[in-house]
Every structure is written in structure tokens, then in C-alpha cells.
Amino acid sequence: MTFAAQKSEPSVAEEKVTRVEQLTSQLEEDIALGRLKPRERLIEDELMVRFDAKRNVVRQVLFELEKLGLVVRAKNKGAFVKYFEPREVEDIYVVRELLETKAIELIPLPVSKAMIEELKVIHREYMDAKKKGVLSVVFRKNIAFHKTIYRACNNPALFEAIELYMMKSHAIRSYTFINPQLVDQMATEHLAMIEALVNGDLKLLKNLMLEHLKPARETYYLLNKL
Structure with missing residues (x-):
């Protein structure tokens, strides 16, 4: 006699990991979209209430964000x-x-129709x-667009490094997605990137990418009076 395999319930540890990942992603998004500003304090008690989460979960989330370079924590001062x-x-x-120009150089041509x-x-x-x-x-579709391009370099280590530095720059890009003109500009540049890939013009794609990086950096300078 055979018995159907029963689906095991997630452990407390697994549930905590999932919860930490969810909240880390949410705060990452809040930072990238400027809902949380540079230098803004992240108070544990407020985050616990907002997310209905335990203190140990919130502290782990702040630790993960610190590892990603999105949050800084100082003794007796808290997280910002x-x-x-x-x-x-x-x-x-x-x-x-x-990193990104090198990834483009490594993209094999012609790119697939599926891509x-x-x-x-x-x-x-x-x-x-x-x-x-x-x-x-x-915000999420912009990330997905670029990851799809860079994944094509077929170098997992390079792709992982690109992901990390894209994430590190979330706070720098925090004013980009709330600016309709810049959001429109990104859309236009995305179309140009697709056309460059269709034509196998990696030199043009690199130039488009370099121009694509400028507005976020320049806007951050301007609004933070650097």
C-alpha cells in the first residue's frame, strides 16, 4: 500500500527567513522609491507596529539592509x-x-528571440x-529589464556582482522613480536598448547604458546639495 506524501508545514525558522526576506524587500523598495529618505531613522518599535513583526525579525531585517549597503547602524544611535x-x-x-559594460561585451550574438x-x-x-x-x-520591472540583459553574459559571478551594486545604488536612485519625466526617459531608453540588441550593436548598447546611469546620480547630487 502506498500513501500520498503529505506536504510538510514550514518550520518556525523557515517562516522567520521568509518574513525577513519579505520585509527586507519592502524596505528596499521604500528606499528606492524615496518613501524613506537618506539619513531617515528606522525605529525598531515603529517597524514592529507597521509590519506586525517581532523585534528579532525587525533587527534581522535591518542587519540584512546594512549588508546590502542601504542602511547604516551606529551604536546608541540606531539605524538610518x-x-x-x-x-x-x-x-x-x-x-x-x-561591471555592466563588461557584461554587455560578453553577450553572445545574435541574442535569442526569446530574450x-x-x-x-x-x-x-x-x-x-x-x-x-x-x-x-x-521599480521592479526596471530591475527585471536590466537583469534580463545582464544575465545574458553567461557569467554568474559577474551577474551577482552587478546585482549587488545595482542594489547598493537604490538610495542614490531614490528620486528617479518619483520623477515622471525620468520614468518616461527610462522607458524610451529601454526601447532603444531592445533595438540595439535586435541589431546586434553592443557598442551602442554600452553607450545607452552609460547614459542611462547618469540621471539618478545627477538628481541625487542636486536634491541632496552635494
Whole structure:
């Protein structure tokens, strides 16, 4: 006699990990969309109430955000959204340019029709979210668009480094997604990137990417009076 396998219930530890991941993602989004500003304090008690979460979960979330470079924690002062000095901004974007241009150079040509179609679908979803004013989806689709391109370099280590530095720059890009003009500009540049891939023009794609990185950095400078 055989018995159907029963689905095991998640353990307390597994539930905690999932909860930490969910809250980390939510605060990451809040920082990227400017809901939480540079230097803004993240108070444990307030986060516990907001998310109906235990203190140990909130502390783990803040630890994860600190590892990602989005939050700083100081003894007897608490946690704050990371504020970037001019040199830090430049350092991060120099690394991003190096990593991302190298990934583009490694993309094998011609790119697959499946990849082009995936980018077009993401772009349509981006545009739909933009039209509806759902900035959280605009933010996520923008990330998905770029990850789809860089994943094509077929170098997992390079892709992992790109992901890390994209995330580190979330706070720097915190004013981009609340600016309709910049959101429109990103959409136009995404279409140009798709066309460059269709034509196998990686040189153009690199130039488009470099221009694509400029507005967030310049806006952060301007609004934070760096």
C-alpha cells in the first residue's frame, strides 16, 4: 500500500527567513522609491507596529539592509537610511559602469528571440504600471529589464556582482522613480536598448547604458546639495 506524501508545514525558522526576506524587500523598495529618505531613522518599535513583526525579525531585517549597503547602524544611535557622500556615489557608479559594460561585451550574438520577447513583455508591463501610477511595479520591472540583459553574459559571478551594486545604488536612485519625466526617459531608453540588441550593436548598447546611469546620480547630487 502506498500513501500520498503529505506536504510538510514550514518550520518556525523557515517562516522567520521568509518574513525577513519579505520585509527586507519592502524596505528596499521604500528606499528606492524615496518613501524613506537618506539619513531617515528606522525605529525598531515603529517597524514592529507597521509590519506586525517581532523585534528579532525587525533587527534581522535591518542587519540584512546594512549588508546590502542601504542602511547604516551606529551604536546608541540606531539605524538610518544610508546617505552617500560625493566620493561614495562616484565610487559605486564607477564600479557599476565597469561591471555592466563588461557584461554587455560578453553577450553572445545574435541574442535569442526569446530574450527579445522577454524584454518586450517586461517593457509593456513597465509602461502599464507607469500609466497606472503603480511605482512599486515600475521599480521592479526596471530591475527585471536590466537583469534580463545582464544575465545574458553567461557569467554568474559577474551577474551577482552587478546585482549587488545595482542594489547598493537604490538610495542614490531614490528620486528617479518619483520623477515622471525620468520614468518616461527610462522607458524610451529601454526601447532603444531592445533595438540595439535586435541589431546586434553592443557598442551602442554600452553607450545607452552609460547614459542611462547618469540621471539618478545627477538628481541625487542636486536634491541632496552635494
